[in-house]
Each structure stands twice: as C-alpha cells, then as structure tokens.
Amino acid sequence: MAVGAVSRNPEGGPASQQAMRRQNLAVVLGTIAGQSPLSGLSRADVAGLTGLTRAAVSSLVDELIGRGALTEAETAPSGRVGRPGRALAVSDSGPAGLGLEVGVTHLGACVVDLRGEARVWRRVERANAGRPAGEVLAEVAALGAEAQAEADGLGLRVEGRVLAVPGVVPSAQPGLVEHAPNLGWHAVRPADHWPDPETVPEPENEANLGALAEYWQGGHGAETFVHVSAEAGIGAALIVDGQLFRGARGFAGELGHIPVHPDGLPCSCGSRGCLEQYAGEAAVLREAGLVGEGDPVALLAGRAGAGDRAALRALERAGRALGLALASAVNLVDPDGLVLGGAYAELADWLLPAVRAELAARVTVRPWPSEALRPSLLGRRGALLGAALVTTRQLIADPTRLPAA
Amino acid sequence: MAVGAVSRNPEGGPASQQAMRRQNLAVVLGTIAGQSPLSGLSRADVAGLTGLTRAAVSSLVDELIGRGALTEAETAPSGRVGRPGRALAVSDSGPAGLGLEVGVTHLGACVVDLRGEARVWRRVERANAGRPAGEVLAEVAALGAEAQAEADGLGLRVEGRVLAVPGVVPSAQPGLVEHAPNLGWHAVRPADHWPDPETVPEPENEANLGALAEYWQGGHGAETFVHVSAEAGIGAALIVDGQLFRGARGFAGELGHIPVHPDGLPCSCGSRGCLEQYAGEAAVLREAGLVGEGDPVALLAGRAGAGDRAALRALERAGRALGLALASAVNLVDPDGLVLGGAYAELADWLLPAVRAELAARVTVRPWPSEALRPSLLGRRGALLGAALVTTRQLIADPTRLPAA
Incomplete structure (x- = not known):
C-alpha cells in the first residue's frame, strides 16, 4: 500500500x-x-x-x-472611454524559447517570445534517415545558432532549448533518445554530439510537443484530448487535464502500432496489421501510386484536390484505419476531443470523412459528437512550435527563473 | 490557456x-x-x-x-528481544466500510474493517437482468442491512457505503447510474429507490472498484496498470500513478468495445468485431458449446480442466482477442502491468498463454516482459471488496472523518 x-x-x-x-x-x-x-x-x-x-x-x-x-x-489600448x-x-522582447527539430526529411529551428509568438522560423529539407546522428545534430545546432543570432537582433534572449525528435525519450532518462526508428538512431544523447556545451537542448518526442502546442495554442477548450500526427511514422500523444500523459515509462501514445487489421500487412516492427501500414506516409504514398519526391504531403494534397482517384482511395483507406485506431483510443481513454495534427491536418479534407464514419460506427456506448474530431490549425508547425513554447511556458509558470533586474 | x-x-x-x-x-x-x-x-x-x-x-x-x-x-508482538x-x-473494531454489489447474476454485500480485512461477506445468486431497478435495489439494500447487522455484532461501525454496478457513472453526476446495458438500467439513481435514506450508497462502476481493490490489496508494486475483468460484459479500468483514471467524463476503460476484428461479428452496441463478441461471457460459452446455467465460470473452468476441446478452443480464442485489445492498451497508455481480474482471473490458466502470445507479437516497439501480465489474486471478489475499501481508504486518508472520542 x-x-x-x-x-x-x-x-x-x-x-x-x-x-x-x-x-x-x-x-x-x-x-x-x-x-x-x-x-x-x-x-x-x-x-x-x-x-x-x-x-x-x-x-x-x-x-x-x-x-x-x-x-x-x-495608455490603455482598449479604446474604452475614460478607462484609468x-x-x-x-513582453515581446527579452525572455524567449528556442525550439529545434530533427525530422526524417527536415531540420527546424524557431524562437518564440514570452507571448508565445514565433519570431524566428527556419526549416530546411534534409534527408536525415540513416545519417550519423552526430552529423545531423551538428547541422541542427548550426541552424539553432543562426536562429538565436537572429533573435538576438530582435532583442530576444533565449532562456531554454528543446529538441523535437521522432523517437522515444524515456521518462527515467531525460536527455536520451532511446530509439528513433525512422532516423535509425539508437541510444543517442544529443549532449554527446553538441558542438557547444552551453546550448545543449533537452530532447523530447515530437508527438508530445505537437500535442502540447495544440493545447497551448490550438484555440479550443478541451483539457483531455488525443493528438495524432504523422511524419514518416505516426505519433500520438495524450493531454490529460492539461498535462502531457507519458505513461509509466514515457512510451504512451504509440498509436502507429495499434493492430487495426490483426491478420493484415506485416509491419517493420515485427507485428502485423499495425496502423502505420495503412495510414503511415509510406503506405499512403504507395497506395496512391506516388513516389515520395519533394514534399510528399503537398503532392498528395495536390493530387487529391485534383480528384485523382488513386490518391482519394489511399486517403480514404488511411482515414478508415485511423478511425479504427482512434475508436480504440476513445473507448479506452475517454478524451473530450481528438485532434489530427502534423501532416494529417494538411490532408484533413480527405481524411476526416472516413475517420468520422468509423468513429460514428464504433463509438456507440457513449455520446460522441462528430465535431469532437478536428484538424489542428498548427499543422506541421506544431512540434517545432511546441519545442520552443516549453521554455516560455515554464517561465510563465515560474517567473523567478528569469534573472532579476 | x-x-x-x-x-x-x-x-x-x-x-x-x-x-x-x-x-x-x-x-x-x-x-x-x-x-x-x-x-x-x-x-x-x-x-x-x-x-x-x-x-x-x-x-x-x-x-x-x-x-x-x-x-x-x-507488549510488542514482534518477538524481537528487549524491544521497548x-x-x-x-483497529480491528470500530470504523468499517460497507460494500454492495449488483451484478447481472448476483447480489453482494461485505464489510471491511479499517485494516482492510473482509469481516462479513455475503453473495447470493439472482437473475437481475431486465428486472425493475427498484426491486433489485431493495434486495441489495436488505442484504446490506443484514451485513451491517452482522458487523455491528462484531463491534464494527459502518462509516460509508459504496455500490458496485456494471454500468457507467458519469464523473459529473455522482449518484447516477447513467446506463447499465447488461442490467437494462437507464438513468437509475439508487437514492430514488433506497428504502432507508440514511444508508443510501454511492454507486460506482464495478470495473473501477475491481481495479482499486487490486491496487490496494493485489500485492504488487505497479502504480500504473490496466485491470480488465469480465462478468456479463467486459470492463477495464486504468490506475495511473496510484489513482483511478476516469477519462474526461467517466467513460474510460471501455475495452469491451475496442474493435479487434473490424469486419467481424456484429455487436449489440451496433458496431462490429468488438472484443466482447470474442472474449465476453456469452461469446465464450457459445463457442464452448455450453449453456450458461449455474455458475458459468466454474462450468467453463471445469470443462477446460478436464481437457474439453471446445472449451479450450473457446478460451484460446478469447485469449487471442483479449491480447489484441490489450496490445492496443499497452501501446496507447504504456502501463507497468496488466491484470486479468474478475472471472478472467479464475480462467487465467487457459487464457494467459494466448494473451501473452499476442502481446509478445504485437508489443514490439518497447520492452514488454511477459510477467507484466498477471491474474488477480482477488478474482471475482475484487469489485465488492473494492466497494467496501473505498470507505476505509478515505478514513485512513483523512482520519478527521472519524468521530472524535
């Protein structure tokens, strides 16, 4: 006891x-x-x-x-007459947060001010899968240094750094990216590769950061929701009563390996029928008959918008599979809402009908309004924005972290 | 914000x-x-x-x-020499908690002392499905009064009452059983039917109470686990950091309606392929070729123990389906452990191999030791015991609730 x-x-x-x-x-x-x-x-x-x-x-x-x-x-800018x-x-200058991101196909850096506004934003395309972690980290560090220099010029002072990664950061081992399958990283500690010991960022799972950004800036009232996003893999994160829910060891939200068709397609994880095989980027592109060149999300959206049948069919199939997995999430966790974030947000026009149909058919033992599922307004910006906001939210929660005058 | x-x-x-x-x-x-x-x-x-x-x-x-x-x-009973x-x-007398239970096929009442020991235990078989709620509640109230009288004779004083029900009690409406499908209850408020206003119990979902009993008395260290139990339906509950996790509105843990075979058997909930159609009591009995007379769990265990092929096949199939649903739960929630409670605990010998095989095959992106799944030692006693323990745990957490000398 x-x-x-x-x-x-x-x-x-x-x-x-x-x-x-x-x-x-x-x-x-x-x-x-x-x-x-x-x-x-x-x-x-x-x-x-x-x-x-x-x-x-x-x-x-x-x-x-x-x-x-x-x-x-x-004077008060409210315009109300006679207001004393x-x-x-x-403040829109001074304290700021630096967000960094290593994606499978890009790097990013951004700086937000204490109001939560993104003041510096950099994103460069890079094929990071399979490259040495040290090389990738040196590049993102350089991008971060550029962003910080630009922020300095705006009168902003970076007070903290967080690095979004598409991998697992165990709760018990902050600072360690235990596994990032789509990058090919195993047991990577950014601090071991960072050029400047003064600017080492804290790594965090990108799905977690996307969900936090959604909670802080998504502009809706849900305190308990599931946020699902996709880049190369599928990541979900749970916000419970306004807090990130990490699970017992930091692995919570692994929606991509929920079995949606138990006897279905083999998955790279060793199992079968995982959501990732139906709604992951590679699966959707394959089903749509596309080769992932340039920006595959923009390519898919373009095809679907033009009425391409294969693209529409692939997105409908992905939406069905997402709906199945999310029906399990709703039945288990009972969230107020579901949010399609990351690339899913940019494909929402074609995904939402199928996801909503599955949820309507499968969430029957409780009321489930279809508008409880919605696309994120932050889209693929969410994870990087969340990485930067962690610092400013911590400063607002404890202003004594700021240097006194 | x-x-x-x-x-x-x-x-x-x-x-x-x-x-x-x-x-x-x-x-x-x-x-x-x-x-x-x-x-x-x-x-x-x-x-x-x-x-x-x-x-x-x-x-x-x-x-x-x-x-x-x-x-x-x-004197100290420890036997250590010279210990001052x-x-x-x-205390094993005085403050006590009364637990009550309305099951689909039984009623129960028990009294625990402040040590958490069950001192009075009553369980009677009753076919409660479809009977008027007022009639059922009057009977369980009478059973509770008997238990309380017996407890009085043992020097115990009931300080609180909780009623376990196989239904949903919304977080925002304590006192209301919104829906108990296997009883046929809709919007039943026990207080409206209780013969004595002084002894009205607080209703709570039986799966939640079973999970709490497991946390308090299951004798294992997990602080974050999923407890799944079965009576007529399948109920699961999540304990997170030692607290019951109810979800946004009190519906969390609805494992029975997770889709395990999306195009599978139609379910009474209106969906298809829900876990309940493969691992629910009626499904397992049907698959085993048994008619649910007497105690169906004991009947199934007897057949399986005697090597009956149909019973073994039915339990293996149920275990596979349970394993699929629990793989989703592990991937989403990242618990330390999984507990098979209620009737599942009494059938664990035949369920565990199939559940473990599915988990081993499907939980691959993180370490998952097979012993993290275990049967509850409380079995079908869990929910009723949990109902009684709620009161004594509250008294221990706040002894000022007890009358002063």
Missing part, C-alpha cells in the same frame, strides 16, 4: 513565503498572458481578476517588469 | 494548522497501516519513519486512538 508522503516544508519556515510569492508571480503573469493582448489590463484589473490586493499586485507587477516579463504602456490606469502586457 | 488558481487559503489563517494536523494524522495512520500487522510499531518507530517529533507523534497517536482508528497493545515500547496497530 502507498503511504502518504511526510508533510514537512523542505525549505524550512521562511521559504514558504518565497514559495507563496513565486506562486503569486505566476498567477499575475499567467492572468495577463491569458488575456488578449488588446485587453490592456491595468494593475487594478489584475487585482480584480486574481483576488490579490492592489498593493500585492503592484509589488508583483514591479518585480515582473524588472525581470523583463511584463511591459506597462502609458496603464496597460500591462506580456 | 489555463490560468493558475489564485493562492489563498479558503479556510483562513487558523485552518492551515488544522490542515497540517489532518495531514499528519493521515501520515501516522497511513504509516502504521502500511506495515505488516506483525511489525508492532512503537510511537518511537513511527517518529523515526515519518520524521515527525516524538511529541507530535504521541499527540497524533492519542487522537487516533480516541477516534477508534488505532489500538496500542501492552508498546505496539501500535490499526
């Missing part, structure tokens, strides 16, 4: 006031970050929204301005 | 000391409850284990004795 943890303040007596102030800094900054930039909250507004006293809010706001997290403009006070806004 | 909740103590200043004392009472009681009854902890031992001062422990222990949660014997002090133990 689990025994409750002993209740003692690990920081001793005075520290509990520090913890309270840290939390209140996060509440004030989170409140302002949660409003539209046009709302122009005054200090008094923040006091009203948070329930903190005006004096406390003023002291907290002063500290947040000192740490570069907030700005305070002379000055308008607070999350 | 989610804005952090404002940090203010809702109970005002002095209440935080009460909260601290409440938590420390739980730590002390939980520590003693977490030890073997034979270990005979002294007050000094508890201080050592919890990090609380001896003076604090003594005051907390005195209060817990006064509330009837602990006893203190004159008196031995503390969780």
Whole structure:
C-alpha cells in the first residue's frame, strides 16, 4: 500500500513565503498572458481578476517588469472611454524559447517570445534517415545558432532549448533518445554530439510537443484530448487535464502500432496489421501510386484536390484505419476531443470523412459528437512550435527563473 | 490557456494548522497501516519513519486512538528481544466500510474493517437482468442491512457505503447510474429507490472498484496498470500513478468495445468485431458449446480442466482477442502491468498463454516482459471488496472523518 508522503516544508519556515510569492508571480503573469493582448489590463484589473490586493499586485507587477516579463504602456489600448490606469502586457522582447527539430526529411529551428509568438522560423529539407546522428545534430545546432543570432537582433534572449525528435525519450532518462526508428538512431544523447556545451537542448518526442502546442495554442477548450500526427511514422500523444500523459515509462501514445487489421500487412516492427501500414506516409504514398519526391504531403494534397482517384482511395483507406485506431483510443481513454495534427491536418479534407464514419460506427456506448474530431490549425508547425513554447511556458509558470533586474 | 488558481487559503489563517494536523494524522495512520500487522510499531518507530517529533507523534497517536482508528497493545508482538515500547496497530473494531454489489447474476454485500480485512461477506445468486431497478435495489439494500447487522455484532461501525454496478457513472453526476446495458438500467439513481435514506450508497462502476481493490490489496508494486475483468460484459479500468483514471467524463476503460476484428461479428452496441463478441461471457460459452446455467465460470473452468476441446478452443480464442485489445492498451497508455481480474482471473490458466502470445507479437516497439501480465489474486471478489475499501481508504486518508472520542 502507498503511504502518504511526510508533510514537512523542505525549505524550512521562511521559504514558504518565497514559495507563496513565486506562486503569486505566476498567477499575475499567467492572468495577463491569458488575456488578449488588446485587453490592456491595468494593475487594478489584475487585482480584480486574481483576488490579490492592489498593493500585492503592484509589488508583483514591479518585480515582473524588472525581470523583463511584463511591459506597462502609458495608455490603455482598449479604446474604452475614460478607462484609468496603464496597460500591462506580456513582453515581446527579452525572455524567449528556442525550439529545434530533427525530422526524417527536415531540420527546424524557431524562437518564440514570452507571448508565445514565433519570431524566428527556419526549416530546411534534409534527408536525415540513416545519417550519423552526430552529423545531423551538428547541422541542427548550426541552424539553432543562426536562429538565436537572429533573435538576438530582435532583442530576444533565449532562456531554454528543446529538441523535437521522432523517437522515444524515456521518462527515467531525460536527455536520451532511446530509439528513433525512422532516423535509425539508437541510444543517442544529443549532449554527446553538441558542438557547444552551453546550448545543449533537452530532447523530447515530437508527438508530445505537437500535442502540447495544440493545447497551448490550438484555440479550443478541451483539457483531455488525443493528438495524432504523422511524419514518416505516426505519433500520438495524450493531454490529460492539461498535462502531457507519458505513461509509466514515457512510451504512451504509440498509436502507429495499434493492430487495426490483426491478420493484415506485416509491419517493420515485427507485428502485423499495425496502423502505420495503412495510414503511415509510406503506405499512403504507395497506395496512391506516388513516389515520395519533394514534399510528399503537398503532392498528395495536390493530387487529391485534383480528384485523382488513386490518391482519394489511399486517403480514404488511411482515414478508415485511423478511425479504427482512434475508436480504440476513445473507448479506452475517454478524451473530450481528438485532434489530427502534423501532416494529417494538411490532408484533413480527405481524411476526416472516413475517420468520422468509423468513429460514428464504433463509438456507440457513449455520446460522441462528430465535431469532437478536428484538424489542428498548427499543422506541421506544431512540434517545432511546441519545442520552443516549453521554455516560455515554464517561465510563465515560474517567473523567478528569469534573472532579476 | 489555463490560468493558475489564485493562492489563498479558503479556510483562513487558523485552518492551515488544522490542515497540517489532518495531514499528519493521515501520515501516522497511513504509516502504521502500511506495515505488516506483525511489525508492532512503537510511537518511537513511527517518529523515526515519518520524521515527525516524538511529541507530535504521541499527540497524533492519542487522537487516533480516541477516534477508534488505532489500538496500542501492552507488549510488542514482534518477538524481537528487549524491544521497548508498546505496539501500535490499526483497529480491528470500530470504523468499517460497507460494500454492495449488483451484478447481472448476483447480489453482494461485505464489510471491511479499517485494516482492510473482509469481516462479513455475503453473495447470493439472482437473475437481475431486465428486472425493475427498484426491486433489485431493495434486495441489495436488505442484504446490506443484514451485513451491517452482522458487523455491528462484531463491534464494527459502518462509516460509508459504496455500490458496485456494471454500468457507467458519469464523473459529473455522482449518484447516477447513467446506463447499465447488461442490467437494462437507464438513468437509475439508487437514492430514488433506497428504502432507508440514511444508508443510501454511492454507486460506482464495478470495473473501477475491481481495479482499486487490486491496487490496494493485489500485492504488487505497479502504480500504473490496466485491470480488465469480465462478468456479463467486459470492463477495464486504468490506475495511473496510484489513482483511478476516469477519462474526461467517466467513460474510460471501455475495452469491451475496442474493435479487434473490424469486419467481424456484429455487436449489440451496433458496431462490429468488438472484443466482447470474442472474449465476453456469452461469446465464450457459445463457442464452448455450453449453456450458461449455474455458475458459468466454474462450468467453463471445469470443462477446460478436464481437457474439453471446445472449451479450450473457446478460451484460446478469447485469449487471442483479449491480447489484441490489450496490445492496443499497452501501446496507447504504456502501463507497468496488466491484470486479468474478475472471472478472467479464475480462467487465467487457459487464457494467459494466448494473451501473452499476442502481446509478445504485437508489443514490439518497447520492452514488454511477459510477467507484466498477471491474474488477480482477488478474482471475482475484487469489485465488492473494492466497494467496501473505498470507505476505509478515505478514513485512513483523512482520519478527521472519524468521530472524535
């Protein structure tokens, strides 16, 4: 049986006031970050929204301005007549997050400011499958350095780095990419290959980052949802009550190897009938009679948009298989919503009808509104954006990580 | 975006000391409850284990004795020579929990003491499918009253009541059994039918209770596991980090309607190829050529044990289907373990080989040791036991719920 943890303040007596102030800094900054930039909250507004006293809010706001997290403009931009006070806004310069991405066919780097806006965005096509990890990592590091230099020129200061990878990062071993099958990586530790020890990023599974970006910026209210995306492989991630759900060891969300046709096509994983054999990129291109040159997603979308029968049939078949796998996910996990992200979002026009038909047929023991499945607005930008946002979200959750004035 | 909740103590200043004392009472009681009854902890031992001062422990222990949660014997039963002090133990009289169960073919009632021991156990066979809910509930209420009377005679005092049902209890509507298909219940509120308003139980899904019982008393270390059980239907539940995972609306764990053969047998839910059509009780009995008279699980086990080919084939087929569905669960949720509970536990000898074979073939992208799947030791007792344990676990987590001396 689990025994409750002993209740003692690990920081001793005075520290509990520090913890309270840290939390209140996060509440004030989170409140302002949660409003539209046009709302122009005054200090008094923040006091009203948070329930903190005006004096406390003023002291907290002063500290947040000192740490570069907030700005305070002379007049409120809301246009409401006679509105007193000055308008607070999350800073668009200073603290920033750097996101990096190693995909199977591209590299990426982006910088977001504390408002969550992408200010620098770089994506280059590269065939990374089977290349030495050190070579790939050196290239993405160089791309990141370029992005950071550009961000410096915009008055942004990178405070943290996260690297999106199409592989498994075990919960117990942060810093390690245990396995990235479509890259051919086994037990790769980016820190071992990074040119500058000062800028080593934390690796994270790209499906997880795509789901987090969707939660933070997808513009919908679901707190518990399954996000499924595709690049070379299929990745899913679960957001539960607003938190990433990693499973016992960090392997959760392996939707691509759910058996959808138990006696079906052999899969590279050694099993049969896995979703990836029906809805993975290679399977869809093969079924559509296409060779994956240039941007295969754009190629597929172009063909399907032009009414090409083979492309439409391939996408319909992929949608059926996705619907089967997602029906299992809905029955097991009971999410509020399902999101088609990554390349699936860009193919949603042709995938959605088949996915919705399968869900309607197979999710019958509970209400399942068809609009609970929707495409992501972030598309293939999600994972890289999520990698950059991890840092800024951490800063908003704990502004004391920012250097004091 | 989610804005952090404002940090203010809702109970005002002095209440935080009460909260601290409440938590420390739980730590002390939980520590003693977490030890073997034979270990005979002294007050000094508890201080050592919890990090609380001896003076604090003594005051907390005195209060817990006064509330009837602990006893203190004159001598330590550990047998260690020269060991000083008196031995503390969780009380085997006084506070208790009543569990009730409405199954498709039985009713049950049990009482557990604060140690988690079942002291009263009643189970009667009843064909409940299609009978008026009020009639069934009146009968289980009568059975509960008998059990409670017997518990009174043992010096036990029922402090809470939970009713296990093979149906859905939405998170947002506690007290309501929204749908129990195998009973024929729709929108049944036990409180509306209960003869005595003082003893109305809280309904809960039986699969959830079986999983909780497994977590509390199954005797294994997994904190994140999937528990699958079968009565007339198939129910699964997820324990995540030691907590029941209900999903967004309380529907999580609907393993019985995962599609295992997409174009397979029609299911009563309106879909096709659901697990229930291959591994549900009716399907297995049909495949084994048996008519469900008496105890169908014992009948099946008897036939299989005697080498009956049809029974063995039916169980092998059920095991294959279960393995397929559980492969999806493992790929999605990444549990530490899988537990076959309920009737499946009693048929494990014949199910396990096929389930393990499917898992070995289909869970390939991560390590999956075959012993991570195991039968529950609680078998068909799990749900009823879990219903009774909910109350005693709540009392241990918050001893201030017990009346003070």
